[in-house]
Each structure stands twice: as C-alpha cells, then as structure tokens.
Amino acid sequence: MAKKRKWWSGLLVLSLVGVLFTGCSTNNTAGSSTNAPAATTAPAESATPDATEAPAADAPVDGGTLVTSTFSDIVNINPLMINDTSSGDVAQFVFAKLYNLDREGNVQAEDWSLAAALPEISEDGLTYTVKLKDTAKWSDGQPVIADDVVYTIETAKNPETGSPLTSAFDKVKSVEKVDDHTVKITMSQVYAPFLYALVQEIVPAHVLKDVKPAEMQKNAYGTDPAKTVTNGPWKWTAWKQGESHTLDADPNYWGTVKPHIAQVIYKIYADQNTEVQAIMKGDTDHISAIPVTQVEAVKADGKIDIIQKPGAQYEYVNFNFDGKNFPDGYGLFQGQKTRQAIAHALNRQGMVDNILKGVGALMNAPFLPDTWADPGDAAVNYDYNAETAKKLLAEDGWVADAKDGILVKDGHRFSFELQYNAGNSRREQVAAVIQQNLKDVGIEVKPKAIDFAAWIDQNVTPGKYQALLLAWSLNTPDPDAESIFSSKYFPPAGQNSGWYKNEKLDKLWVDGYSTVDQAKRKEIYKEVGKEISTDLPYVFLYQYGQAIGTGPRVHWAEEDAPEPSLGYGQFFHAIKWWVTE
Amino acid sequence: MTEYLIRRVLQSVLVIFLITILTFLLIHAAPGGPTQVMLAPGLTPEIFEQQAKNLGLDQPIHIQYFHWIGDLLQGDLGYTFKNHIAISDLLWPRIGNTIILMGAAWLVSLLIAIPWGIYNSTKVYGLSDQTASFISYLGFAMPTFWFGILLQQWLSLKLDWFPLSDMHTRGKEDSIADLFMHLVLPVTVLALGFLASYMKYARASMLEVLDQDYIRTARAKGVKERKVVFRHALRNALIPIITILGLDLPILVGGAALTENVFNWPGMGRWFVEMATAREYSALMAVTIVTAVMVVIGNLLADILYVVVDPRVKLGKQGGKAA
Numbered sequence: 001m002a003k004k005r006k007w008w009s010g011l012l013v014l015s016l017v018g019v020l021f022t023g024c025s026t027n028n029t030a031g032s033s034t035n036a037p038a039a040t041t042a043p044a045e046s047a048t049p050d051a052t053e054a055p056a057a058d059a060p061v062d063g064g065t066l067v068t069s070t071f072s073d074i075v076n077i078n079p080l081m082i083n084d085t086s087s088g089d090v091a092q093f094v095f096a097k098l099y100n101l102d103r104e105g106n107v108q109a110e111d112w113s114l115a116a117a118l119p120e121i122s123e124d125g126l127t128y129t130v131k132l133k134d135t136a137k138w139s140d141g142q143p144v145i146a147d148d149v150v151y152t153i154e155t156a157k158n159p160e161t162g163s164p165l166t167s168a169f170d171k172v173k174s175v176e177k178v179d180d181h182t183v184k185i186t187m188s189q190v191y192a193p194f195l196y197a198l199v200q201e202i203v204p205a206h207v208l209k210d211v212k213p214a215e216m217q218k219n220a221y222g223t224d225p226a227k228t229v230t231n232g233p234w235k236w237t238a239w240k241q242g243e244s245h246t247l248d249a250d251p252n253y254w255g256t257v258k259p260h261i262a263q264v265i266y267k268i269y270a271d272q273n274t275e276v277q278a279i280m281k282g283d284t285d286h287i288s289a290i291p292v293t294q295v296e297a298v299k300a301d302g303k304i305d306i307i308q309k310p311g312a313q314y315e316y317v318n319f320n321f322d323g324k325n326f327p328d329g330y331g332l333f334q335g336q337k338t339r340q341a342i343a344h345a346l347n348r349q350g351m352v353d354n355i356l357k358g359v360g361a362l363m364n365a366p367f368l369p370d371t372w373a374d375p376g377d378a379a380v381n382y383d384y385n386a387e388t389a390k391k392l393l394a395e396d397g398w399v400a401d402a403k404d405g406i407l408v409k410d411g412h413r414f415s416f417e418l419q420y421n422a423g424n425s426r427r428e429q430v431a432a433v434i435q436q437n438l439k440d441v442g443i444e445v446k447p448k449a450i451d452f453a454a455w456i457d458q459n460v461t462p463g464k465y466q467a468l469l470l471a472w473s474l475n476t477p478d479p480d481a482e483s484i485f486s487s488k489y490f491p492p493a494g495q496n497s498g499w500y501k502n503e504k505l506d507k508l509w510v511d512g513y514s515t516v517d518q519a520k521r522k523e524i525y526k527e528v529g530k531e532i533s534t535d536l537p538y539v540f541l542y543q544y545g546q547a548i549g550t551g552p553r554v555h556w557a558e559e560d561a562p563e564p565s566l567g568y569g570q571f572f573h574a575i576k577w578w579v580t581e
Numbered sequence: 582m583t584e585y586l587i588r589r590v591l592q593s594v595l596v597i598f599l600i601t602i603l604t605f606l607l608i609h610a611a612p613g614g615p616t617q618v619m620l621a622p623g624l625t626p627e628i629f630e631q632q633a634k635n636l637g638l639d640q641p642i643h644i645q646y647f648h649w650i651g652d653l654l655q656g657d658l659g660y661t662f663k664n665h666i667a668i669s670d671l672l673w674p675r676i677g678n679t680i681i682l683m684g685a686a687w688l689v690s691l692l693i694a695i696p697w698g699i700y701n702s703t704k705v706y707g708l709s710d711q712t713a714s715f716i717s718y719l720g721f722a723m724p725t726f727w728f729g730i731l732l733q734q735w736l737s738l739k740l741d742w743f744p745l746s747d748m749h750t751r752g753k754e755d756s757i758a759d760l761f762m763h764l765v766l767p768v769t770v771l772a773l774g775f776l777a778s779y780m781k782y783a784r785a786s787m788l789e790v791l792d793q794d795y796i797r798t799a800r801a802k803g804v805k806e807r808k809v810v811f812r813h814a815l816r817n818a819l820i821p822i823i824t825i826l827g828l829d830l831p832i833l834v835g836g837a838a839l840t841e842n843v844f845n846w847p848g849m850g851r852w853f854v855e856m857a858t859a860r861e862y863s864a865l866m867a868v869t870i871v872t873a874v875m876v877v878i879g880n881l882l883a884d885i886l887y888v889v890v891d892p893r894v895k896l897g898k899q900g901g902k903a904a
Contacts, residue, residue: 067751072855076664162632214635218665241671242847242855244751265751270842270851274746277730278845281738281745453613453860461617 058555060260064579066554068286068571069267069275073242078222079201080156083164086268089288092571093247093264094230095201096255098130098149103563103572105371105477107195111257112233112575114144116181119198125190125516130198132181137254138204140229146177151205153185160213167483168197192516196476204229233259233575243268260578276549279304285554285579288570289546292357292426304549308359309564311545312368313473315427316538317342317418317434322499325466330412332466339536341392343382345441346434350384352542355429359547363540365529366472366481368565372522373479375529382539389441400442407442415444419459420469422449427469430541434469463491463499471544475567479525482509485537500537553579586881593877597870601653604869605646608862614638615662615860636662649866659863668867671852676871678748679836679848685764686771687833694776695822698783702791702818703810713780720777729770729843736766746845767844771837782825786818793817819890827883831875 074087079095082088099118100110109115114136120129136144153175156165173188187194203221207229211219220227225236233255234247245266249259267284269275272291278284280301290298290306298304319339323331333339352360361369364379398407398414407414418434420427431447438445447469450459459465472484483489486509487501505528512524533540548562548570560573616632633639637648652659658668701710737745744750744763753759790796791814799809836850849868856864887894 159627159631162628162635166628214631217632217635218660220665223664223666241666241674242852269746270845273730274842274845277733277738277745283745283747451613451858453617453858454611455613457613457617 060578061580062260063262064581065263065265066261066286066579067265067267067284069269069278069284071269071271071275073268076222077228079203080161080163080165081217081222088568090245090266091201092568093234094232094236096232097201098198101199101566105566107199112255121516126187128185130183134181135254136231137252138229138231139235139250142206144231145180146183147205148202149183150175150177151209152202155213158213161216190514190516192513192521193478193480196478234264257575259575279549279551282551285551287549290549295357295547298549303552307548307562307564309545310359310361310543311564312567313471314363314543315471315541318468318470318498318538320466320498322463325464332414332416335396336535337392337396341389343536343539344385345389346437346539347384348541351430351433355426356544360542360544362542364533365540367479367525367529368543371477373525375526378526379529379533386440393441405442406444416466417446417448418467418469419448419450419455419465421452421455431469460497461492463497480513498537502535505531555580589881597873600869600873601650601866604866608865609642613860658867661861661864663859668863672867675847675849675852676834678846680833682767682846682848683833683836686768687775689768690772690775690779694779695783698780699787699815702784702787717777717780720773725770725774726839726843729840732766732769748846767840767846770840782822786821787814790814790818816890820887823883823886823890827879830879831872834871834875
C-alpha cells in the first residue's frame with residue numbers, strides 16, 4: 001500500500017455559507033498594485049493543459065511578500081504526521097523532499113531535491129540506493145545526512161508512531177546507512193509504486209531521535225515554529241492560531257536555486273466564499289480552490305488569473321456488496337447487469353457540464369485520463385441511455401411494480417440509501433441528479449448527507465452502508481489501487497469498504513506492482529481497466545478539480561506555472577516565482 | 582448582600598459541576614471520535630487503536646472525566662487531540678477577539694435601542710416609531726451572513742471605504758484606528774440583529790409601565806411629562822430589560838459563527854464549530870465552562886442591578902428577594 005490515499009475530506013471542502021452574492025462585479029479592487037505589468041493580463045479562458053495563462057514574465061525580482069490562503073488551519077507539519085492538505089501546503093515551502101515530481105508526474109532529483117540523482121534500483125528490483133547531496137542543511141545548520149532518512153523511514157514504519165505514512169513504507173524490509181550520504185533501502189517484495197514513496201519530506205534525526213514513537217504526535221516538532229527544524233527554501237517563523245502562518249526565506253538555504261519571494265504568508269479564511277472575496281479585494285494573492293459556482297464571477301472581475309484543469313482526484317458511486325447492509329440480507333447490487341444498468345442510467349456528462357461547469361473528465365476506470373496507465377478505449381464507456389439501462393435491468397430479472405413503478409425482484413424493492421458527507425454542495429447536487437436519473441429507470445434513491453466524522457466512523461470504515469458518493473484524491477501518479485479494490489483490504493482494516501471481491505482483479509493488482517517495467521505494467525493496467533469497467537465495483541463518475549486563482553502581483557515563467565494535476569501542484573516551482581508590489 | 586452573593590456563587594459552582602458531567606457525557610455520545618477525523622480512513626485498526634491509546638481515549642469514560650476535571654481544578658484546560666496544543670493558548674485570544682466584536686456590537690445596539698425605544702413609547706405610531714418598527718423587522722428577517730456579504734460587496738469591494746474582512750491589516754496589528762475600521766461592517770451587521778430585539782423590549786416595557794395607575798396618578802398630580810417618563814417610568818421599565826441583558830451576556834463570549842465566517846473574524850463562534858466537527862472534547866468542554874460561568878455572572882449582575890434600579894428590591898439576609 002505504498003500509495004497515500006485520502007478521502008477528499010468533507011471538512012476541507014465544506015463551505016458553511018451556501019450563498020454568495022455574486023451579482024456585483026467591479027473593476028475597482030483598490031488596494032492591489034497597478035504598476036505591475038501583469039495588471040493588464042486578460043482573464044484566463046479555458047482549461048487547455050499547456051496554455052496556462054502565466055502572469056507577465058519580465059525579469060524576476062527578489063523580495064516581497066506572497067499571500068496565499070486556504071480555508072482550514074494546519075494540524076501538524078511534522079512530515080511523519082501530515083494528514084491534511086493545509087499542513088501539506090505549509091510543508092511544501094519549508095521542507096525539501098528526497099525527490100520531486102516534474103510537470104508530467106515523473107520522479108526527478110531537482111536542484112531543490114535532497115537526493116543528488118535518481119535512485120539506483122537493483123536488477124531484481126528489491127533494493128533502492130539513494131545518494132544525498134552533500135550540501136543540504138537543516139535550518140539549525142546541521143547537515144542533512146543518511147541518518148535522517150533512515151530515522152524517518154524507520155519511525156514511519158513503526159506502528160507505535162501512528163504515522164499516516166506507515167502504509168507507504170510497509171513493504172520496506174530494511175533501511176540502512178551506507179555512508180553519510182548514501183542510504184540503501186531493501187524491499188520485502190518487488191513493488192513498483194515505491195519510487196513515489198521517495199517523493200517525501202524527511203525529519204531531522206538529531207532533533208527527534210530521543211522522542212518515543214508513541215509520543216511523536218504530541219511532540220512540539222511540527223506544531224511549534226521555534227522547535228520545528230526544517231530544510232526548505234523558507235522557514236516557519238510564526239503561527240497565529242486560526243489566522244496565519246509566516247514563512248520567511250531562509251538566508252542559509254543550501255540549494256543553488258534560491259527563492260525570489262522573501263516572505264510567504266499562509267492565511268486562513270473561514271471558508272471558500274470568504275477566500276474568494278478576499279482575492280477579489282486583493283487581501284490574498286493566490287487561492288487554490290475557487291468553487292465552481294464562483295469561477296464566472298471571479299473571471300468577470302478581470303484581475304484574477306484562473307487556472308482551471310481537473311486535478312488528481314475523481315468522484316465515484318460505491319456499491320456495497322455485503323448483503324448484511326440490506327433488508328432481509330438481500331444485496332441489491334449483486335447482479336453485474338444491474339450495476340451496468342446504473343452506469344447507463346447516470347448522466348455523467350451532464351454532471352460534468354452542469355455541476356462542474358465543464359471542468360472535469362469522464363472516467364471509466366480508476367486511472368486518471370491522459371496518464372500513462374489510462375486504459376483509454378480498453379475500458380467500457382457507459383453512455384447515458386435510460387433505455388439500455390431498463391433493458392439490462394429487465395434482463396437481470398427486475399420488474400416494475402404496478403403501483404409506483406419501482407422495480408422489484410424476488411419480492412425486494414429496488415430502493416437504496418446513497419450516503420455522502422454533509423456540507424459538500426457539489427456532492428449534494430450530484431446526489432440529486434443521481435436520484436432523478438435512477439428514478440427514471442425505476443430505482444428509488446434516498447440521498448443522505450451525514451456529518452463527516454460520524455460517517456467515516458459508523459459507515460465508511462466498517463463498510464456499513466448501501467451505496468456512497470465519495471471521491472479519491474490521488475497523492476501519487478502511480479496507478480496501483482490494490483488497497484481500495486482488492487479483497488485483501490476488506491473493512492475495517494482496508495479501504496475496500498464496499499466488500500468487493502473479484503479474484504481476477506485481485507491477481508492483476510499484484511501483477512501490476514510486481515514489475516518495475518512500465519511497458520509491462522501498462523499492459524496489466526489495461527487489463528485491469530477492462531475488467532473493472534465491466535464488473536463495476538464503482539460507477540466511476542469523473543475526474544474533477546478546483547480552479548486556482550492568482551492575483552496580479554504574482555509572476556512566474558511559463559514552465560513554472562502551477563500544475564493542478566499534481567498533488568500540491570498549486571505551488572509547483574514556487575521557488576522560482578516572484579512578486580511585484 | 583455579601584452572604585447572598587457567596588451563597589449564589591456556591592450554588593453556581595455546583596450547577597457548573599453538574600453541567601460539566603452532563604456535557605462530557607453528551608459530547609462523548611456523539612458518533613465518531615477525534616481519531617476518525619485525524620487519521621486517513623482505511624488505515625489498519627491497529628493504527629487507530631494505537632493513536633487512541635497515545636491520546637488516552639481508550640480509557641473508560643469516567644476515568645477520562647476524572648482526568649479532565651482534575652486538570653481543570655489545577656487550572657489546566659487540556660490539549661487538543663489532533664496536535665497537542667494547549668486549549669488555553671487557543672481559547673483566550675479567541676475570547677478576547679470575540680469580546681471586542683460582540684461587545685462593540687452590543688454597546689452600539691444598546692446605545693441606540695434603549696433611548697430610541699423609550700422615545701418611541703411616548704410617541705406610539707409616530708414616524709420615528711414606524712421607522713424603528715421597520716428596522717426591527719429588517720433586523721429579525723434578514724439573514725446576518727447575507728447582510729454581511731451585501732455590505733462587503735458595496736462598502737468594501739465597490740467603494741473601498743472599509744476593509745473586507747479580518748481583524749487587522751497585516752503590519753498594523755497595534756493600530757486602534759485600523760481595528761476600528763475592521764469593526765465597522767461586522768458590528769453593523771450584528772448590532773442590527775441586537776437592535777431589533779432590544780428596541781422592541783424597551784418600547785414594550787415602557788408602554789406597559791406608562792399604562793400603570795401610579796403614572797396616571799403622577800400625571801394627574803401635574804408632574805411634568807419629562808419627569809414622568811424619566812423619573813417614574815424609566816426606572817421601572819428598565820427592570821425587564823436588565824433581565825434580558827443579563828441573560829444575553831454569554832453571547833459576548835459565545836460569538837456569532839456566521840458573522841465571524843463572513844468577516845473572517847477569529848472569534849469563538851467559528852472556533853466552536855471547528856472544534857465540534859473535529860470532536861475536540863477538551864476544547865468543547867472549555868467553551869462549555871466559559872459559557873456556563875458567563876450565564877452565572879450575567880444572572881448575578883442582573884440581580885445586583887435590580888437593587889440599584891428598583892427601590893423595592895432588597896437582598897435580604899435570607900438570600901431571597903424581599904419585595
């Protein structure tokens with residue numbers, strides 16, 4: 001399970017205020033500067049992947065402050081403990097990683113990476129040798145050495161730490177220091193996605209080595225700026241709880257590429273609406289999630305550059321295959337044709353067009369469109385066709401009830417509850433569309449919004465629900481998804497919360513990560529795509545994304561523009577950005 | 582009087598103690614716990630158990646309660662589960678911010694509502710009274726966040742007279758003038774809400790008193806109208822208003838989540854919602870305690886003010902109110 005996956009938390013995308021008064025757009029956002037060349041930049045038009053509208057790229061200038069913002073405060077930026085996007089955001093600025101991703105999602109040793117070169121992988125695919133740069137330093141002046149890497153991986157692996165990284169390193173058999181700048185990692189089996197686990201921040205062993213693993217979560221490292229020794233271009237100077245973080249360029253930063261921006265303020269707003277107002281006012285320069293409902297209003301304002309492109313996340317309807325969750329133990333989704341019928345009945349393109357305002361791409365398998373593992377036409381595409389759906393349902397033995405038209409089979413009504421998290425307005429709208437679409441073919445859907453914490457605890461983790469509407473956010477570009485579809489990962493221990501079992505797929509997932517040859521892997525995932533889109537443990541809906549907005553003060557060269565398709569891609573190459581007053 | 586106060590305070594301590602038990606049980610009865618929010622779902626149950634153990638959440642609830650109350654008695658409000666930050670470091674700044682916002686709104690609304698309500702009671706259904714009625718209805722009917730966004734659109738984004746949100750401009754954290762400018766819009770929104778009810782109370786209370794026999798007697802004696810209103814009626818009319826103000830006192834620390842959201846004010850209302858969603862039990866308990874204390878203080882203050890305002894009320898040695 002090297003892949004770090006997260007349910008796209010309802011807490012993070014929750015917006016308390018459902019209504020925004022968007023009627024008044026105005027050119028008069030005083031308070032933002034006017035002497036910048038970028039002030040004349042036209043609003044971005046659309047989502048063509050390579051034509052991100054870079055604010056005017058004159059020569060970079062050093063100094064100045066970038067205000068970027070979010071709508072929930074960090075929890076802990078200790079890389080061993082990061083488990084929420086805000087903490088991850090701040091870590092992007094203050095920590096260097098062993099390796100970094102390039103725009104296409106390939107692992108690279110960049111100037112700002114701690115590793116000097118790509119890892120040497122042994123013939124048998126079982127050992128990875130990582131060479132560190134000998135120039136890298138912690139903010140307290142100590143060098144970054146092999147001991148730090150060894151300590152980080154060992155502590156992450158230790159279950160007592162309770163680290164969310166545990167699963168990323170669970171196939172590591174041992175990690176040892178060869179010399180001060182060389183680390184050898186030995187795997188217990190060939191596991192191709194492991195390369196992405198090395199796109200990882202590390203912690204300073206000299207600071208933390210005496211902390212008991214069970215005490216790590218309570219340690220001030222990661223929550224107290226004064227005690228958090230970092231190794232990135234900026235350092236964490238101050239945290240005003242619930243309000244803002246101050247990140248100052250570290251004068252002793254070791255990289256040869258130095259950051260232009262002297263200070264980054266990471267500001268916390270109450271919700272997305274407040275944040276959108278703030279960028280229009282010029283109080284913040286950069287926001288990473290403009291709700292789709294407000295993108296038009298922001299565009300109309302004219303000052304804000306918008307990068308709109310689906311990100312590394314997709315939404316789905318998950319069927320539960322455990323009969324215990326249904327009346328009389330009669331699982332409604334057992335028939336393959338029934339599931340296919342539901343896929344045909346849903347107007348997925350309509351959801352993309354109307355709810356996502358076009359910024360989304362249909363998916364038929366759990367692989368992001370246009371990545372190397374995308375099976376393309378090999379996966380079955382279910383077009384929106386109520387007649388086909390009805391036909392398939394009839395073939396599977398469902399008969400419309402004479403009274404209310406709801407389908408019945410063996411005396412069981414086709415009526416189920418579709419759960420999603422309360423407060424997510426997009427999911428609310430999608431659930432309503434699903435309800436309507438399925439009503440058209442004789443299936444009764446009862447959408448139910450549940451408070452996030454209660455939902456995860458009582459339904460998702462134990463696998464107790466009938467169907468759910470949820471999303472996966474993919475932290476690495478690797479296609480391996482064994483941990484959510486294999487029967488090895490049934491609840492409560494695993495993420496296959498719908499109790500889906502398909503022996504052919506179980507085996508294919510293992511094959512998929514047991515070779516490091518990408519051409520071979522591509523073939524295997526094509527096969528996965530075919531099988532999974534036929535058998536449908538989920539109805540895969542669409543890849544979606546949030547619009548990134550940037551004010552007129554922020555500049556970058558085109559090759560350094562934010563990249564929405566990468567995790568934390570809103571800050572892609574921020575080290576090379578600059579601001580003007 | 583002193584004895585009465587001591588007795589009341591002791592009673593209050595007992596009540597607060599009972600409230601803590603009840604709240605503790607209720608909070609823990611809510612489904613889902615801090616670990617579900619903290620950890621990525623789907624990690625192995627061992628990790629959840631380990632984390633619960635690290636946090637002391639695996640212990641029986643009465644033991645958890647004793648730990649909590651023991652710490653409280655030593656002045657320790659505890660720590661957040663998710664990142665072990667002292668609750669007191671989070672709570673007090675937020676209370677301060679909230680008192681500034683809510684206090685300002687409350688004062689503004691009182692200063693307008695009470696004199697205006699009194700004036701209107703003397704000229705019922707006059708132009709002023711009608712205007713006040715209209716504003717009251719507006720204040721009751723308009724959702725505060727909507728009104729807030731409306732003000733932001735016009736007075737900040739369009740006209741740029743006031744800052745959009747936050748408490749301070751970055752770099753001007755010590756400037757009172759800057760704070761004042763940031764207060765104007767949220768205070769307007771909140772004060773309109775308060776104004777509506779206080780004005781109604783002041784007017785109704787005055788009208789009731791002005792209808793009493795002793796007022797008629799005073800008027801019949803030929804006392805000047807001004808003196809009737811201010812000397813005879815006002816003091817009596819203020820009594821119910823004081824009760825209401827006393828009961829409203831906890832609002833000063835409780836904050837207003839929606840308004841705080843719209844204006845990004847780092848106050849208690851927002852914080853409470855955040856903490857509830859994250860199942861931060863200690864933080865929620867701290868808010869409960871503070872609110873309970875404010876309720877008690879509010880009631881005490883109201884009782885004391887009765888003595889000042891109402892000559893008939895004396896706090897006797899028996900501790901009751903002697904009419």
